[in-house]
Structures are given as structure tokens and as C-alpha cells.
Amino acid sequence: DQQVKQNSPSLSVQEGRISILNCDYTNSMFDYFLWYKKYPAEGPTFLISISSIKDKNEDGRFTVFLNKSAKHLSLHIVPSQPGDSAVYFCAAHQDNFGNEKLTFGTGTRLTIIP
Amino acid sequence: NAGVTQTPKFRVLKTGQSMTLLCAQDMNHEYMYWYRQDPGMGLRLIHYSVGEGTTAKGEVPDGYNVSRLKKQNFLLGLESAAPSQTSVYFCASSSGQGTYSPLHFGNGTRLTVT
Numbered sequence: 644d645q646q647v648k649q650n651s652p653s654l655s656v657q658e659g660r661i662s663i664l665n666c667d668y669t670n671s672m673f674d675y676f677l678w679y680k681k682y683p684a685e686g687p688t689f690l691i692s693i694s695s696i697k698d699k700n701e702d703g704r705f706t707v708f709l710n711k712s713a714k715h716l717s718l719h720i721v722p723s724q725p726g727d728s729a730v731y732f733c734a735a736h737q738d739n740f741g742n743e744k745l746t747f748g749t750g751t752r753l754t755i756i757p
Numbered sequence: 758n759a760g761v762t763q764t765p766k767f768r769v770l771k772t773g774q775s776m777t778l779l780c781a782q783d784m785n786h787e788y789m790y791w792y793r794q795d796p797g798m799g800l801r802l803i804h805y806s807v808g809e810g811t812t813a814k815g816e817v818p819d820g821y822n823v824s825r826l827k828k829q830n831f832l833l834g835l836e837s838a839a840p841s842q843t844s845v846y847f848c849a850s851s852s853g854q855g856t857y858s859p860l861h862f863g864n865g866t867r868l869t870v871t
Binding site for chain 2 (some may be wrong): 677679684685686687688689718732734744745747749750
């Protein structure tokens with residue numbers, strides 16, 4: 644049972660345009676959401692996060708939007724740059740009476756076309 | 758500025774062989790984790806540790822053991838490797854449990870079990 648879903652395995656975007664990566668979740672107990680970026684042969688690196696009490700968080704070219712009623716979050720990258728080509732993982736955190744857990748999605752491979 | 762270092766980077770094992778994956782972090786983090794990444798499955802937590810001398814089971818612990826004898830090191834052992842353990846293994850560390858403490862990942866160990 645996949646509680647965090649990234650339904651698009653891949654996405655191609657022209658350089659300079661906006662990239663939108665989507666993530667859906669089913670567990671309403673998730674209280675924090677994170678995006679990680681992964682280059683080939685490297686480990687994932689933290690990109691941006693958002694608390695469930697907020698609906699938007701911005702950091703430079705990266706903005707994460709959270710729609711709790713739809714159980715949906717998205718990562719916007721604008722403008723997209725060639726260095727943004729990577730696999731992006733959505734992750735969701737929950738604290739179940741002190742038992743904390745981070746659940747990852749399956750990832751979306753973003754390719755920025757020069 | 759090493760961060761999280763994993764050794765080895767690659768390994769091929771025959772079914773039934775044993776091995777230990779090493780993880781070292783130089784950030785004085787309390788929490789350490791072992792994940793595996795498989796195609797279409799995202800990152801799944803194997804075992805984790807909330808401090809020196811402690812270990813706990815994650816989502817997919819069967820067939821693995823771990824030890825945290827020193828704060829900076831977290832070892833993952835496979836006693837009798839199986840083809841189902843073919844995967845990319847990532848070690849991660851954080852200063853606190855997931856919510857506001859993003860994970861710092863190593864570059865992974867690619868393990869093939871034949």
C-alpha cells in the first residue's frame with residue numbers, strides 16, 4: 644500500500660520554463676513533507692520542506708505547495724536549469740506516539756532540455 | 758568535509774555469503790538510518806538508530822542486522838545474502854528525528870547477489 648505516490652515516473656521541461664512535480668498521499672496523519680533531489684551515483688540531498696499547517700513554502704527558485712484537502716503537494720521549479728535534471732523524491736513524516744517514520748515516494752526523473 | 762561515507766561502493770555476493778556495509782558520519786549526528794532503494798519502490802527503511810548503542814527495526818528489517826557501537830558508525834550486516842537483497846543501499850544521518858532534521862545521505866552501495 645503506497646501511502647506516498649509520485650504518479651509521473653518522468654518529466655521533460657524546456658530550460659527556462661516551469662517544472663511542476665506532483666506527489667499525492669493517503670495518510671492524513673502526515674505532519675511534514677520534504678522533497679529530496681538525487682543525481683546519479685549520489686545519495687539524495689534535501690531540497691525543501693513544508694509543515695502540514697502551511698500551504699506554501701518558498702526557497703529561491705523552488706516552491707512547494709500543499710493542498711491538504713486534496714492530499715496533494717507539488718514542487719515548482721522556476722526557471723528550470725540544466726542542473727535541475729535529477730530524480731526528485733517526495734517524502735512524508737508522521738509521528739505515531741513517538742514512533743517517527745519517513746515514507747518516500749517512488750521518485751520522478753526530471754530532464755531539463757537546453 | 759566528508760559528511761556521510763559508505764564503503765564499499767559496489768559489491769557482488771553469491772547467495773549465502775555474508776558481508777557488512779560500513780557507514781561513517783562526521784557531523785556528530787545522533788540518528789542514523791539504513792535504506793534500500795529498488796526500482797518502482799522508492800526508499801524503504803531497513804533499520805535505524807537513535808543513538809550510540811541503540812538500534813531499531815524499520816519497514817523491511819528481515820535478513821539484516823545492524824550495530825551502532827560508536828556514535829559515528831552504523832554497520833549493516835547480511836548474514837546469508839539472497840538475490841532479493843540485490844539493491845542500492847543508502848546510509849543516512851540526522852541531528853534529530855525526521856520532522857525538522859533533514860536526512861544527510863551517503864552516496865550508496867550497489868549490491869548484487871547472484
